[in-house]
Amino acid sequence: MAKLDLFKFVPFRLNRLAAEVSAALSSEYQARYGLDIPEWRVIATLGFRNDACSAQYIAHCTRTHKSTISRAVTALMTRDLIERVENASDRREFRLRLTQRGHALYEELIPRLLRKEREILSCLSAQERKDFAGLLGKIEASLELVQTSKAASETEAY
Template structure:
């Protein structure tokens, strides 16, 4: 039988690495700002988009279950980090956007996270980083993992 080495097995390595990297970042958003991962994802998505978007949209592009997003949205509303207005066209849906307070947090947090990311990737050369990102992109696309506009796939975001 083919010799199997768990520690060479990419799915296992991805899991372990993702967990470790998340833990390394959580100091920034968890300890410092009291955000958990889903909350951070909501903030990040809203901060990145100029226009408001729905919970559904956040759920789809972050690949996070809608109930998890719903809970995160509720918590962020209570902390007044985001705002929610009814959608006139569809009264089931809401438009979400960062509040002034949320925007301030976002702009404070982002540089810290980018710095951490740079730290983590600093063991690679510039070319290696580029290749690594490209490989991630290829795998993502082949798994149909790249979300773009409201639930559709492919295309530049």
């Protein structure tokens, strides 16, 4: 007779852990800066890259639906945290980038989030953290969640 212990079932554990970790982080960007998760992902993507990029690019690399990104972009523009400029070579898309205010928010938020991440992982030794990152990477690669060298060049096209 088949049995499945939810508490030992990796998919369930990942779901629960991700939800818990997200909740812990949201107190930073949500409560303090009024950003929801999609908005934070837009800010994070634009802040990390120095060049402007399209909404589609953000949707692809954060694995978020394009309509969700579209709404986040609208909200962030009305708050003057990002701006968009027309792309002369392709008038369908817009190039997005942080405004000065957006940059300031990014600079203020990032250290807080990195501190939270350290807190959450502080139960692991340095070696264990490294191992954990490596194992996550292997699973991501096998699910094609990360860019192989081939896929990376395709991503550039976005």
